[in-house]
Amino acid sequence: METYIGKPVKRREDNRFLKGAGKYTDDIKLMGMTQAAFVRSPYAHAKIISVDTSAAQVAEGVVAVYTANDGCGAFGVPCGWQVDFKNGETMREPMHPLLAKDKINHVGEAVAIVIAETLELARDAAELVHVKYDVLPAVTCPKKAMEPDAPKVHDQWEDNAAFDWCIGNDRADVEAALASAHHVTEMIYKNHRVAPNAIEPRSYIADYDVNADKHTLYTSTQNPHLIRLLLCAFVLGIPEHKVRIVSYDVGGGFGSKIYHYTEEALLTWAAKEIGRPIKWTSDRTEAFLTDAHGRDHIVNSKMGFDKDGKIVAHLTDEFCAMGAYLSTFAPAVPTYLHGTLFQGVYTTPLIHLNVIAPFTHTVPVDAYRGAGRPEATYLLERIISKAAKEMDMDPAELRFKNFIPPFDGVSEPGYQTQVALQYDSGNYEGVLKRGLEMIGYEDFRKEQAEARKNGKLLGVGISTYIEGCGIAPSAVVGSLGARAGLFEVGHVRVQPTGKVQVLTGSHSHGQGHETVFAQFVADQLGIPMDDIQIEHGDTDQVAFGMGTYGSRSLAVGGSAIVKSVEKILEKGAKIAAHKLEAAEEDLEYAEGKWTVKGTDKSISFGDVSLTAYVPHDYPEGLEPGLDFSSFYDPTNFTYPFGTHIAVVEVCPETGKVDIKRFVACDDVGNVMNPMIVDGQIHGGVVQ
Amino acid sequence: MQISVKINGKRYEHDIEPRISLAQYLRETLNLTGTHIGCDTSGCGACTVHVDGAAAKACTLLAVQVDGCEMTTIEGMANGNEMHPIQEAFKEHHGLQCGFCTPGMVMTAADIIKNNPNPSEEEIRHGLEGNFCRCTGYHNIVKSIQHAADKINA
Numbered sequence: 001m002e003t004y005i006g007k008p009v010k011r012r013e014d015n016r017f018l019k020g021a022g023k024y025t026d027d028i029k030l031m032g033m034t035q036a037a038f039v040r041s042p043y044a045h046a047k048i049i050s051v052d053t054s055a056a057q058v059a060e061g062v063v064a065v066y067t068a069n070d071g072c073g074a075f076g077v078p079c080g081w082q083v084d085f086k087n088g089e090t091m092r093e094p095m096h097p098l099l100a101k102d103k104i105n106h107v108g109e110a111v112a113i114v115i116a117e118t119l120e121l122a123r124d125a126a127e128l129v130h131v132k133y134d135v136l137p138a139v140t141c142p143k144k145a146m147e148p149d150a151p152k153v154h155d156q157w158e159d160n161a162a163f164d165w166c167i168g169n170d171r172a173d174v175e176a177a178l179a180s181a182h183h184v185t186e187m188i189y190k191n192h193r194v195a196p197n198a199i200e201p202r203s204y205i206a207d208y209d210v211n212a213d214k215h216t217l218y219t220s221t222q223n224p225h226l227i228r229l230l231l232c233a234f235v236l237g238i239p240e241h242k243v244r245i246v247s248y249d250v251g252g253g254f255g256s257k258i259y260h261y262t263e264e265a266l267l268t269w270a271a272k273e274i275g276r277p278i279k280w281t282s283d284r285t286e287a288f289l290t291d292a293h294g295r296d297h298i299v300n301s302k303m304g305f306d307k308d309g310k311i312v313a314h315l316t317d318e319f320c321a322m323g324a325y326l327s328t329f330a331p332a333v334p335t336y337l338h339g340t341l342f343q344g345v346y347t348t349p350l351i352h353l354n355v356i357a358p359f360t361h362t363v364p365v366d367a368y369r370g371a372g373r374p375e376a377t378y379l380l381e382r383i384i385s386k387a388a389k390e391m392d393m394d395p396a397e398l399r400f401k402n403f404i405p406p407f408d409g410v411s412e413p414g415y416q417t418q419v420a421l422q423y424d425s426g427n428y429e430g431v432l433k434r435g436l437e438m439i440g441y442e443d444f445r446k447e448q449a450e451a452r453k454n455g456k457l458l459g460v461g462i463s464t465y466i467e468g469c470g471i472a473p474s475a476v477v478g479s480l481g482a483r484a485g486l487f488e489v490g491h492v493r494v495q496p497t498g499k500v501q502v503l504t505g506s507h508s509h510g511q512g513h514e515t516v517f518a519q520f521v522a523d524q525l526g527i528p529m530d531d532i533q534i535e536h537g538d539t540d541q542v543a544f545g546m547g548t549y550g551s552r553s554l555a556v557g558g559s560a561i562v563k564s565v566e567k568i569l570e571k572g573a574k575i576a577a578h579k580l581e582a583a584e585e586d587l588e589y590a591e592g593k594w595t596v597k598g599t600d601k602s603i604s605f606g607d608v609s610l611t612a613y614v615p616h617d618y619p620e621g622l623e624p625g626l627d628f629s630s631f632y633d634p635t636n637f638t639y640p641f642g643t644h645i646a647v648v649e650v651c652p653e654t655g656k657v658d659i660k661r662f663v664a665c666d667d668v669g670n671v672m673n674p675m676i677v678d679g680q681i682h683g684g685v686v687q
Numbered sequence: 688m689q690i691s692v693k694i695n696g697k698r699y700e701h702d703i704e705p706r707i708s709l710a711q712y713l714r715e716t717l718n719l720t721g722t723h724i725g726c727d728t729s730g731c732g733a734c735t736v737h738v739d740g741a742a743a744k745a746c747t748l749l750a751v752q753v754d755g756c757e758m759t760t761i762e763g764m765a766n767g768n769e770m771h772p773i774q775e776a777f778k779e780h781h782g783l784q785c786g787f788c789t790p791g792m793v794m795t796a797a798d799i800i801k802n803n804p805n806p807s808e809e810e811i812r813h814g815l816e817g818n819f820c821r822c823t824g825y826h827n828i829v830k831s832i833q834h835a836a837d838k839i840n841a
Contacts, residue, residue: 010778010779010781011778011781013786014777014778014783014786015770015778016786017783017785017786017789018765018770018774018777018778018783018786018789018793019721019761019762019764019765019770019774020719020720020721020722020760020761020762020790021721021762022721022786022787024720024723024787026714026720026724027714027720029718119711120704120706120707197821198785198787198821199725199731199733199785199787199788199819199820199821199822200723200725200785200787201724201725249785249786250785251723251725251785251786251787251788252784252785252787252821252822254821281724283726283727284725284726284727284728284730284731285727509785510784510785510786510822511784512784675781676781678781678827679781679784679822679823679827680784682823682824682826682827683784683821683822683823683824684824685824686823686824686825686826687821687824
């Protein structure tokens with residue numbers, strides 16, 4: 001019997017992608033579909049004096065033009081995570097309107113939507129909308145935003161802070177330890193803003209069926225059920241059962257397609273107004289101006305060492321921009337996804353991080369690729385390398401001195417950090433040792449000395465990281481401010497013929513779920529992969545889900561599916577026992593059949609499935625059918641770790657950096673499909 | 688304006704607005720949605736097609752410019768269910784993840800191999816400079832093209 005787990009099974013989704021037959025949102029056409037274009041502000045901060053849509057209204061092919069003065073002006077998109085001020089004051093949550101009414105707060109903020117028969121006509125008419133602005137001074141730097149005379153993003157509050165927050169040990173204790181440290185290394189830098197730039201621009205189609213009173217939103221999202229919940233309960237006030245969200249193929253997300261965007265709600269509202277479907281697809285310029293950005297932190301950090309190079313304390317102050325409004329998960333990023341990783345892989349006994357999160361006149365930020373955690377790793381690894389240089393120590397040696405010793409989390413407890421988390425297991429020195437071997441560290445140092453003699457600048461960068469993944473236990477994130485649970489749903493529907501449909505709340509946008517999820521279900525049931533179909537991305541098919549982000553699909557979504565398969569096998573055993581006239585405990589399940597132990601009497605999975613749907617000769621009191629759905633809520637995060645090392649040469653004249661060698665040595669847990677794991681790591685390293 | 692083109696072996700005649708891009712024409716008029724639009728400015732290469740045998744970016748060509756041309760899009764690469772060796776190689780070597788850049792990658796790969804049947808890794812990377820992928824880090828794309836070239840030459 002062929003098994004699949006751990007094998008480089010080729011991806012099933014590739015056939016359609018390679019033939020150009022993927023179904024991305026912009027590929028979908030509905031009968032009578034119109035096209036939308038937006039009028040967006042060229043200014044970061046301005047008062048809107050007037051919006052004149054009269055010429056656009058009567059332009060060729062125009063179906064409708066809306067501004068905030070129409071019905072949609074009442075609605076705004078919400079934030080899904082609350083981080084209050086240290087003094088107990090509630091997080092400041094400004095209304096994030098679907099269209100700006102009185103004031104512009106970032107370049108690209110939409111003022112009007114123009115809906116027309118074709119994209120070209122919508123764009124033509126959008127150019128006829130005349131907006132008069134009174135341009136105001138803007139603040140784009142999170143540190144400057146907190147200066148007393150900084151222009152205000154939201155006038156209703158006395159300053160630009162959305163919240164402030166801290167984590168770790170008492171600040172005074174950390175400061176005292178730094179004051180008496182043998183050596184203190186300081187770093188002041190900007191972790192700059194990034195634009196995620198998934199290769200597929202965001203795209204939405206809203207459709208309203210007046211007879212069924214039902215909305216359908218086709219959307220390029222990582223997170224269909226959460227979009228439905230937010231759109232219905234928190235924006236438009238539509239009953240949830242009256243909305244279907246469809247997200248078929250999505251061309252990459254990297255975080256930027258987790259969030260509920262204003263355009264999704266506005267199109268949904270407008271489609272009902274005009275009684276026709278509306279499509280809007282972002283162009284690349286709009287993507288830069290409106291997709292949630294990442295990072296934008298200004299960091300001031302101090303790390304203290306004793307005379308042997310042991311870290312004694314670490315104190316950091318950060319200004320972390322929120323942008324103009326609070327995007328869906330923005331407050332979590334520089335706090336619970338960032339500060340909780342400040343232990344890194346080191347035994348630092350005293351840690352304190354203080355974060356001030358101001359509004360700025362910029363595109364809202366949110367999670368991008370790891371979100372908060374890579375920013376923590378960047379700080380720790382840079383400051384340790386800088387300290388090694390200052391103390392004239394080898395950067396690898398300094399790390400070895402400070403690593404948390406190996407622990408397996410089974411024969412000994414997990415590692416309790418100073419910043420709230422308990423790591424599951426780890427061997428940090430193991431991955432660094434292996435990484436150094438792979439890069440040839442000792443030989444490199446000789447090579448480097450030789451190169452320097454010849455006027456070449458050859459250097460090595462080392463990073464040993466840990467991440468909190470498999471997001472996340474609902475109760476934990478709830479206590480940290482999340483306004484949603486973070487479980488996952490896995491539904492396994494066995495057909496009468498023994499063929500299996502798996503419906504998952506995890507969304508696939510390049511990760512290969514259709515292949516990997518089928519691999520482990522096939523092994524668990526002992527049936528061929530071809531007998532299993534994986535479905536995702538349609539809220540009318542999949543009961544519920546929390547989507548894909550935070551490395552959670554397999555760890556959380558996969559576990560939910562496993563739970564449902566277990567229920568299938570448990571019920572199947574009852575049917576098998578009845579048919580085989582044996583006791584359940586005398587049966588064993590292997591290779592797709594139940595066998596009476598020690599005999600050749602058996603019944604196949606297919607026959608049991610058929611019996612479940614044709615229950616003529618059937619166990620008394622047992623319900624027909626083989627169909628189970630499960631919710632899985634993890635008990636902890638998962639904590640993968642690893643070492644990445646780069647050898648680079650810098651041209652002394654131009655500053656051009658040439659990567660000579662790069663090694664990645666990662667703890668990835670149990671491997672379902674090594675081909676896909678390698679591909680994910682390649683992509684992560686390069687992006 | 689009236690245009691007459693041959694795409695994937697089929698002849699089409701259309702009266703088309705002069706401002707419509709080739710990419711829009713393929714997607715909206717012919718429903719050939721495998722040609723993707725990622726940037727609108729020739730930067731990302733997701734819209735790469737073959738015009739008279741050479742790779743071209745369909746987002747910055749006007750449909751009227753290809754009047755009289757013969758073209759191949761991603762939909763014309765496979766022979767029914769039988770994939771082109773380049774498509775096979777991308778599947779075999781995991782040269783794609785989300786799939787959005789993939790049609791453009793395959794079309795550019797075909798152009799690279801056509802002009803240089805035995806491309807080195809460096810030559811492949813140089814040839815891919817006009818095609819962006821955000822998922823794979825390019826490593827497996829380069830590998831796929833090398834293997835495809837070997838297979839086509841064999």
